[in-house]
Amino acid sequence: MKSEIYHALSQKEAKDADVQPTGAQRAEAFVRAFLKRSTPRMSPQAREDQLQRKAVVLEYFTRRKRKERKQKAKGLSARQRRELRLFDIKPEQQRYSLFLPLHELWKQYIRDLCNGLKPDTQPQMIQAKLLKADLHGAIISVTKSKCPSYVGITGILLQETKYIFKIITKEDRLKVIPKLNSVFTVEIDGFISYIYGSKFQLRSSERSAKKFKAKGTIDL
Numbered sequence: 001m002k003s004e005i006y007h008a009l010s011q012k013e014a015k016d017a018d019v020q021p022t023g024a025q026r027a028e029a030f031v032r033a034f035l036k037r038s039t040p041r042m043s044p045q046a047r048e049d050q051l052q053r054k055a056v057v058l059e060y061f062t063r064r065k066r067k068e069r070k071q072k073a074k075g076l077s078a079r080q081r082r083e084l085r086l087f088d089i090k091p092e093q094q095r096y097s098l099f100l101p102l103h104e105l106w107k108q109y110i111r112d113l114c115n116g117l118k119p120d121t122q123p124q125m126i127q128a129k130l131l132k133a134d135l136h137g138a139i140i141s142v143t144k145s146k147c148p149s150y151v152g153i154t155g156i157l158l159q160e161t162k163y164i165f166k167i168i169t170k171e172d173r174l175k176v177i178p179k180l181n182s183v184f185t186v187e188i189d190g191f192i193s194y195i196y197g198s199k200f201q202l203r204s205s206e207r208s209a210k211k212f213k214a215k216g217t218i219d220l
Helices: 002-008 011-016 023-038 044-052 078-084 096-113 123-132 204-209
Strands: 139-145 154-160 164-168 174-178 182-188 191-196
Touching (some): 023 044, 096 154, 123 191, 174 182
Antiparallel strands (some): 139 154, 139 182, 154 164, 182 191
């Protein structure tokens, strides 16, 4: 490519630049002659100053990289989950003995949450912890309810929604108990805590930010 540009110069320009036919001198002469022809209005001193610079910026603009938007995976809607029956417990799985290991895990979880349940532990502290804890795996009992048929039902809590508890009894029966107008008890290591369902109508994931009153009330 250089040879083509060099031959494009006139013989007079090559002679004036003292271009040598071979070696490094020829290349140097070619560059100087090319620059002289390309910048006729620039003085030799100014041209030399430009050559001595470490870098020549030729108005290069950097392109901003476009941020790739990560598409969040869309989960199933509540309606789709209901239609797929994802949270339904199959009849062959409705056995109390299957969920006893879950209850043991829950008890250890509460003991760790309360820094150990000792005889001198304050019941108020346990009550406050339980109200904000995840109750899946707890054994709960219905002690009061507007519907008398619910009173006395005891079992392991398997599912909790905003308005209901689903528990499995020792008779391997799945019971759906509404929270509204019911009082539940939760027992662990001799400590008994009360849950007033009418004041407990929220999801388990929302309880950590909820402030509960020291005493609940129920309209029976």
